[in-house]
Amino acid sequence: MKTGDQIVQDLPWRWGVQGRIFLIGGLGYLFDAYDIALNGFLMPLLGEHFHLSLAGRGLVATANLVGMAVGAVAWGAVADRIGRKKAFSVTLLIFALFSVLGACAPAYPVFLVLRFLAGVGLGGCIPVDYALVGEFSPRKYRGRVLTALDVWWPVGVTLCGLVSTAMVTLDDGWRWMLTVMSLPALLLFWVRRGVPESPVYLTKKGREAEARAVIDDLVARTGAVPEPYVIPLPEAAPRSRGPRAVAEQLGRIWSFSPRITSAAWLLFVTVMLVYYAALSWMPSILKEQGLADTAAFMGTTVMSGVGIVGVLVSTALVDLIGRKWLIGVTAPLASLALVVFALVMKMPTGSVVAIGAFGFLMQLAIPALYAYVAELYPTRLRAGGFGWASSVSRAVTGFAPLLFGTVMWPVLGLPLTFGVLGLAVVLAVGWMAVAAPETKGRALDEEGADPGRPPSLPHPAPPVRPSARTTGAP
Numbered sequence: 001m002k003t004g005d006q007i008v009q010d011l012p013w014r015w016g017v018q019g020r021i022f023l024i025g026g027l028g029y030l031f032d033a034y035d036i037a038l039n040g041f042l043m044p045l046l047g048e049h050f051h052l053s054l055a056g057r058g059l060v061a062t063a064n065l066v067g068m069a070v071g072a073v074a075w076g077a078v079a080d081r082i083g084r085k086k087a088f089s090v091t092l093l094i095f096a097l098f099s100v101l102g103a104c105a106p107a108y109p110v111f112l113v114l115r116f117l118a119g120v121g122l123g124g125c126i127p128v129d130y131a132l133v134g135e136f137s138p139r140k141y142r143g144r145v146l147t148a149l150d151v152w153w154p155v156g157v158t159l160c161g162l163v164s165t166a167m168v169t170l171d172d173g174w175r176w177m178l179t180v181m182s183l184p185a186l187l188l189f190w191v192r193r194g195v196p197e198s199p200v201y202l203t204k205k206g207r208e209a210e211a212r213a214v215i216d217d218l219v220a221r222t223g224a225v226p227e228p229y230v231i232p233l234p235e236a237a238p239r240s241r242g243p244r245a246v247a248e249q250l251g252r253i254w255s256f257s258p259r260i261t262s263a264a265w266l267l268f269v270t271v272m273l274v275y276y277a278a279l280s281w282m283p284s285i286l287k288e289q290g291l292a293d294t295a296a297f298m299g300t301t302v303m304s305g306v307g308i309v310g311v312l313v314s315t316a317l318v319d320l321i322g323r324k325w326l327i328g329v330t331a332p333l334a335s336l337a338l339v340v341f342a343l344v345m346k347m348p349t350g351s352v353v354a355i356g357a358f359g360f361l362m363q364l365a366i367p368a369l370y371a372y373v374a375e376l377y378p379t380r381l382r383a384g385g386f387g388w389a390s391s392v393s394r395a396v397t398g399f400a401p402l403l404f405g406t407v408m409w410p411v412l413g414l415p416l417t418f419g420v421l422g423l424a425v426v427l428a429v430g431w432m433a434v435a436a437p438e439t440k441g442r443a444l445d446e447e448g449a450d451p452g453r454p455p456s457l458p459h460p461a462p463p464v465r466p467s468a469r470t471t472g473a474p
Contacts, residue, residue, distance in 0.1 A: 067117060077249050130383075161301030205234055265389050303359035337358035
């Protein structure tokens with residue numbers, strides 16, 4: 001007899017049911033992309049407004065990304081404890097409120113603190129959104145759904161570029177940029193309140209009545225044929241709280257599989273390091289080549305606009321060739337495109353082609369990476385495992401804008417800087433090839449996921465509550 005989790009994963013896809021959750025989750029992801037891209041557009045404007053050095057400008061992105069690193073860990077752990085639904089709403093509310101306050105910042109230090117706090121809220125969006133959308137998605141379509149979720153990223157970056165370009169000539173245009181981003185985020189907070197809690201999460205927490213209510217509603221709304229199912233007894237939940245709970249969660253993630261966790265962290269760090277370095281500094285790099293603000297901003301917008309096509313292609317390929325092959329080929333090629341850009345950036349046509357190639361290839365890799373890491377962990381660790389991988393990458397990349405502008409770019413030059421970053425990507429991809437499994441078509445909580453573990457013995461049927469109903473019919 002199937003479990004409730006299996007019923008959810010075997011449902012047909014319906015745009016009015018799972019598709020609605022995909023769209024609402026994707027809009028939150030759009031704001032994440034918008035906010036990170038905004039760092040690159042704010043840096044030259046704030047540098048002029050507050051008379052900042054290159055190091056001071058780099059702190060704009062550093063404060064925001066470090067805040068996101070803190071948020072990714074904190075909210076991943078919170079979502080695994082209090083549920084996806086509550087975390088799903090609160091993360092965006094915190095981000096919107098502190099972004100509005102940031103637009104009113106009277107001084108640069110105050111602005112940095114507010115950008116950090118906005119990042120803490122927004123840092124939880126990606127791990128929570130991916131956990132929620134993934135747990136509602138049918139197994140047959142999950143890879144494509146999670147990969148398609150990333151289409152919101154280049155849409156958000158492109159929208160940010162268009163809005164920022166339109167506002168760059170306004171007095172205090174950077175304040176308007178923050179305000180325009182914050183108001184729709186506040187509206188989306190109210191929309192998110194109508195999303196149901198993940199039934200997969202509810203079953204793992206032993207909230208059987210709530211889980212059955214959600215599962216039965218999903219069966220009815222998708223038009224699936226009701227069939228009997230059971231709700232297994234939940235595993236004993238840890239009772240620690242605060243820093244100890246975070247430490248214990250980190251220990252569980254690593255004890256689950258050191259090979260998988262190390263591969264996930266290395267992929268996240270290296271791939272996102274390359275992407276954030278380009279995204280944060282591209283407007284400034286183009287300005288250094290003598291372009292005006294509007295032209296420099298549009299160059300970054302072209303990069304993200306082409307990326308929309310990349311996500312769509314990635315969505316079509318991820319379930320055909322698998323997550324590992326897609327990441328392993330496109331991430332190193334994207335890094336190579338940046339090296340080519342640095343070599344030909346004085347050639348207008350060549351530099352635009354190289355920027356476009358980078359945007360396309362990187363958006364082939366990143367959606368597959370996010371879907372892949374979200375599938376590597378079981379339900380009890382999914383939000384936390386993804387959150388820690390995202391947090392580590394944010395922590396490392398958070399300091400990248402500062403190091404990029406003060407050490408790497410001035411000392412090594414752009415071609416060598418991008419070459420070093422690309423080599424790190426190649427090494428991470430090599431470790432993934434031997435340390436982590438392919439997840440295409442695999443059940444979310446399938447055993448024997450770690451290729452470094454010996455094959456597991458057959459498991460007995462999960463225990464069922466004596467009082468539990470064994471029918472999925474209302």
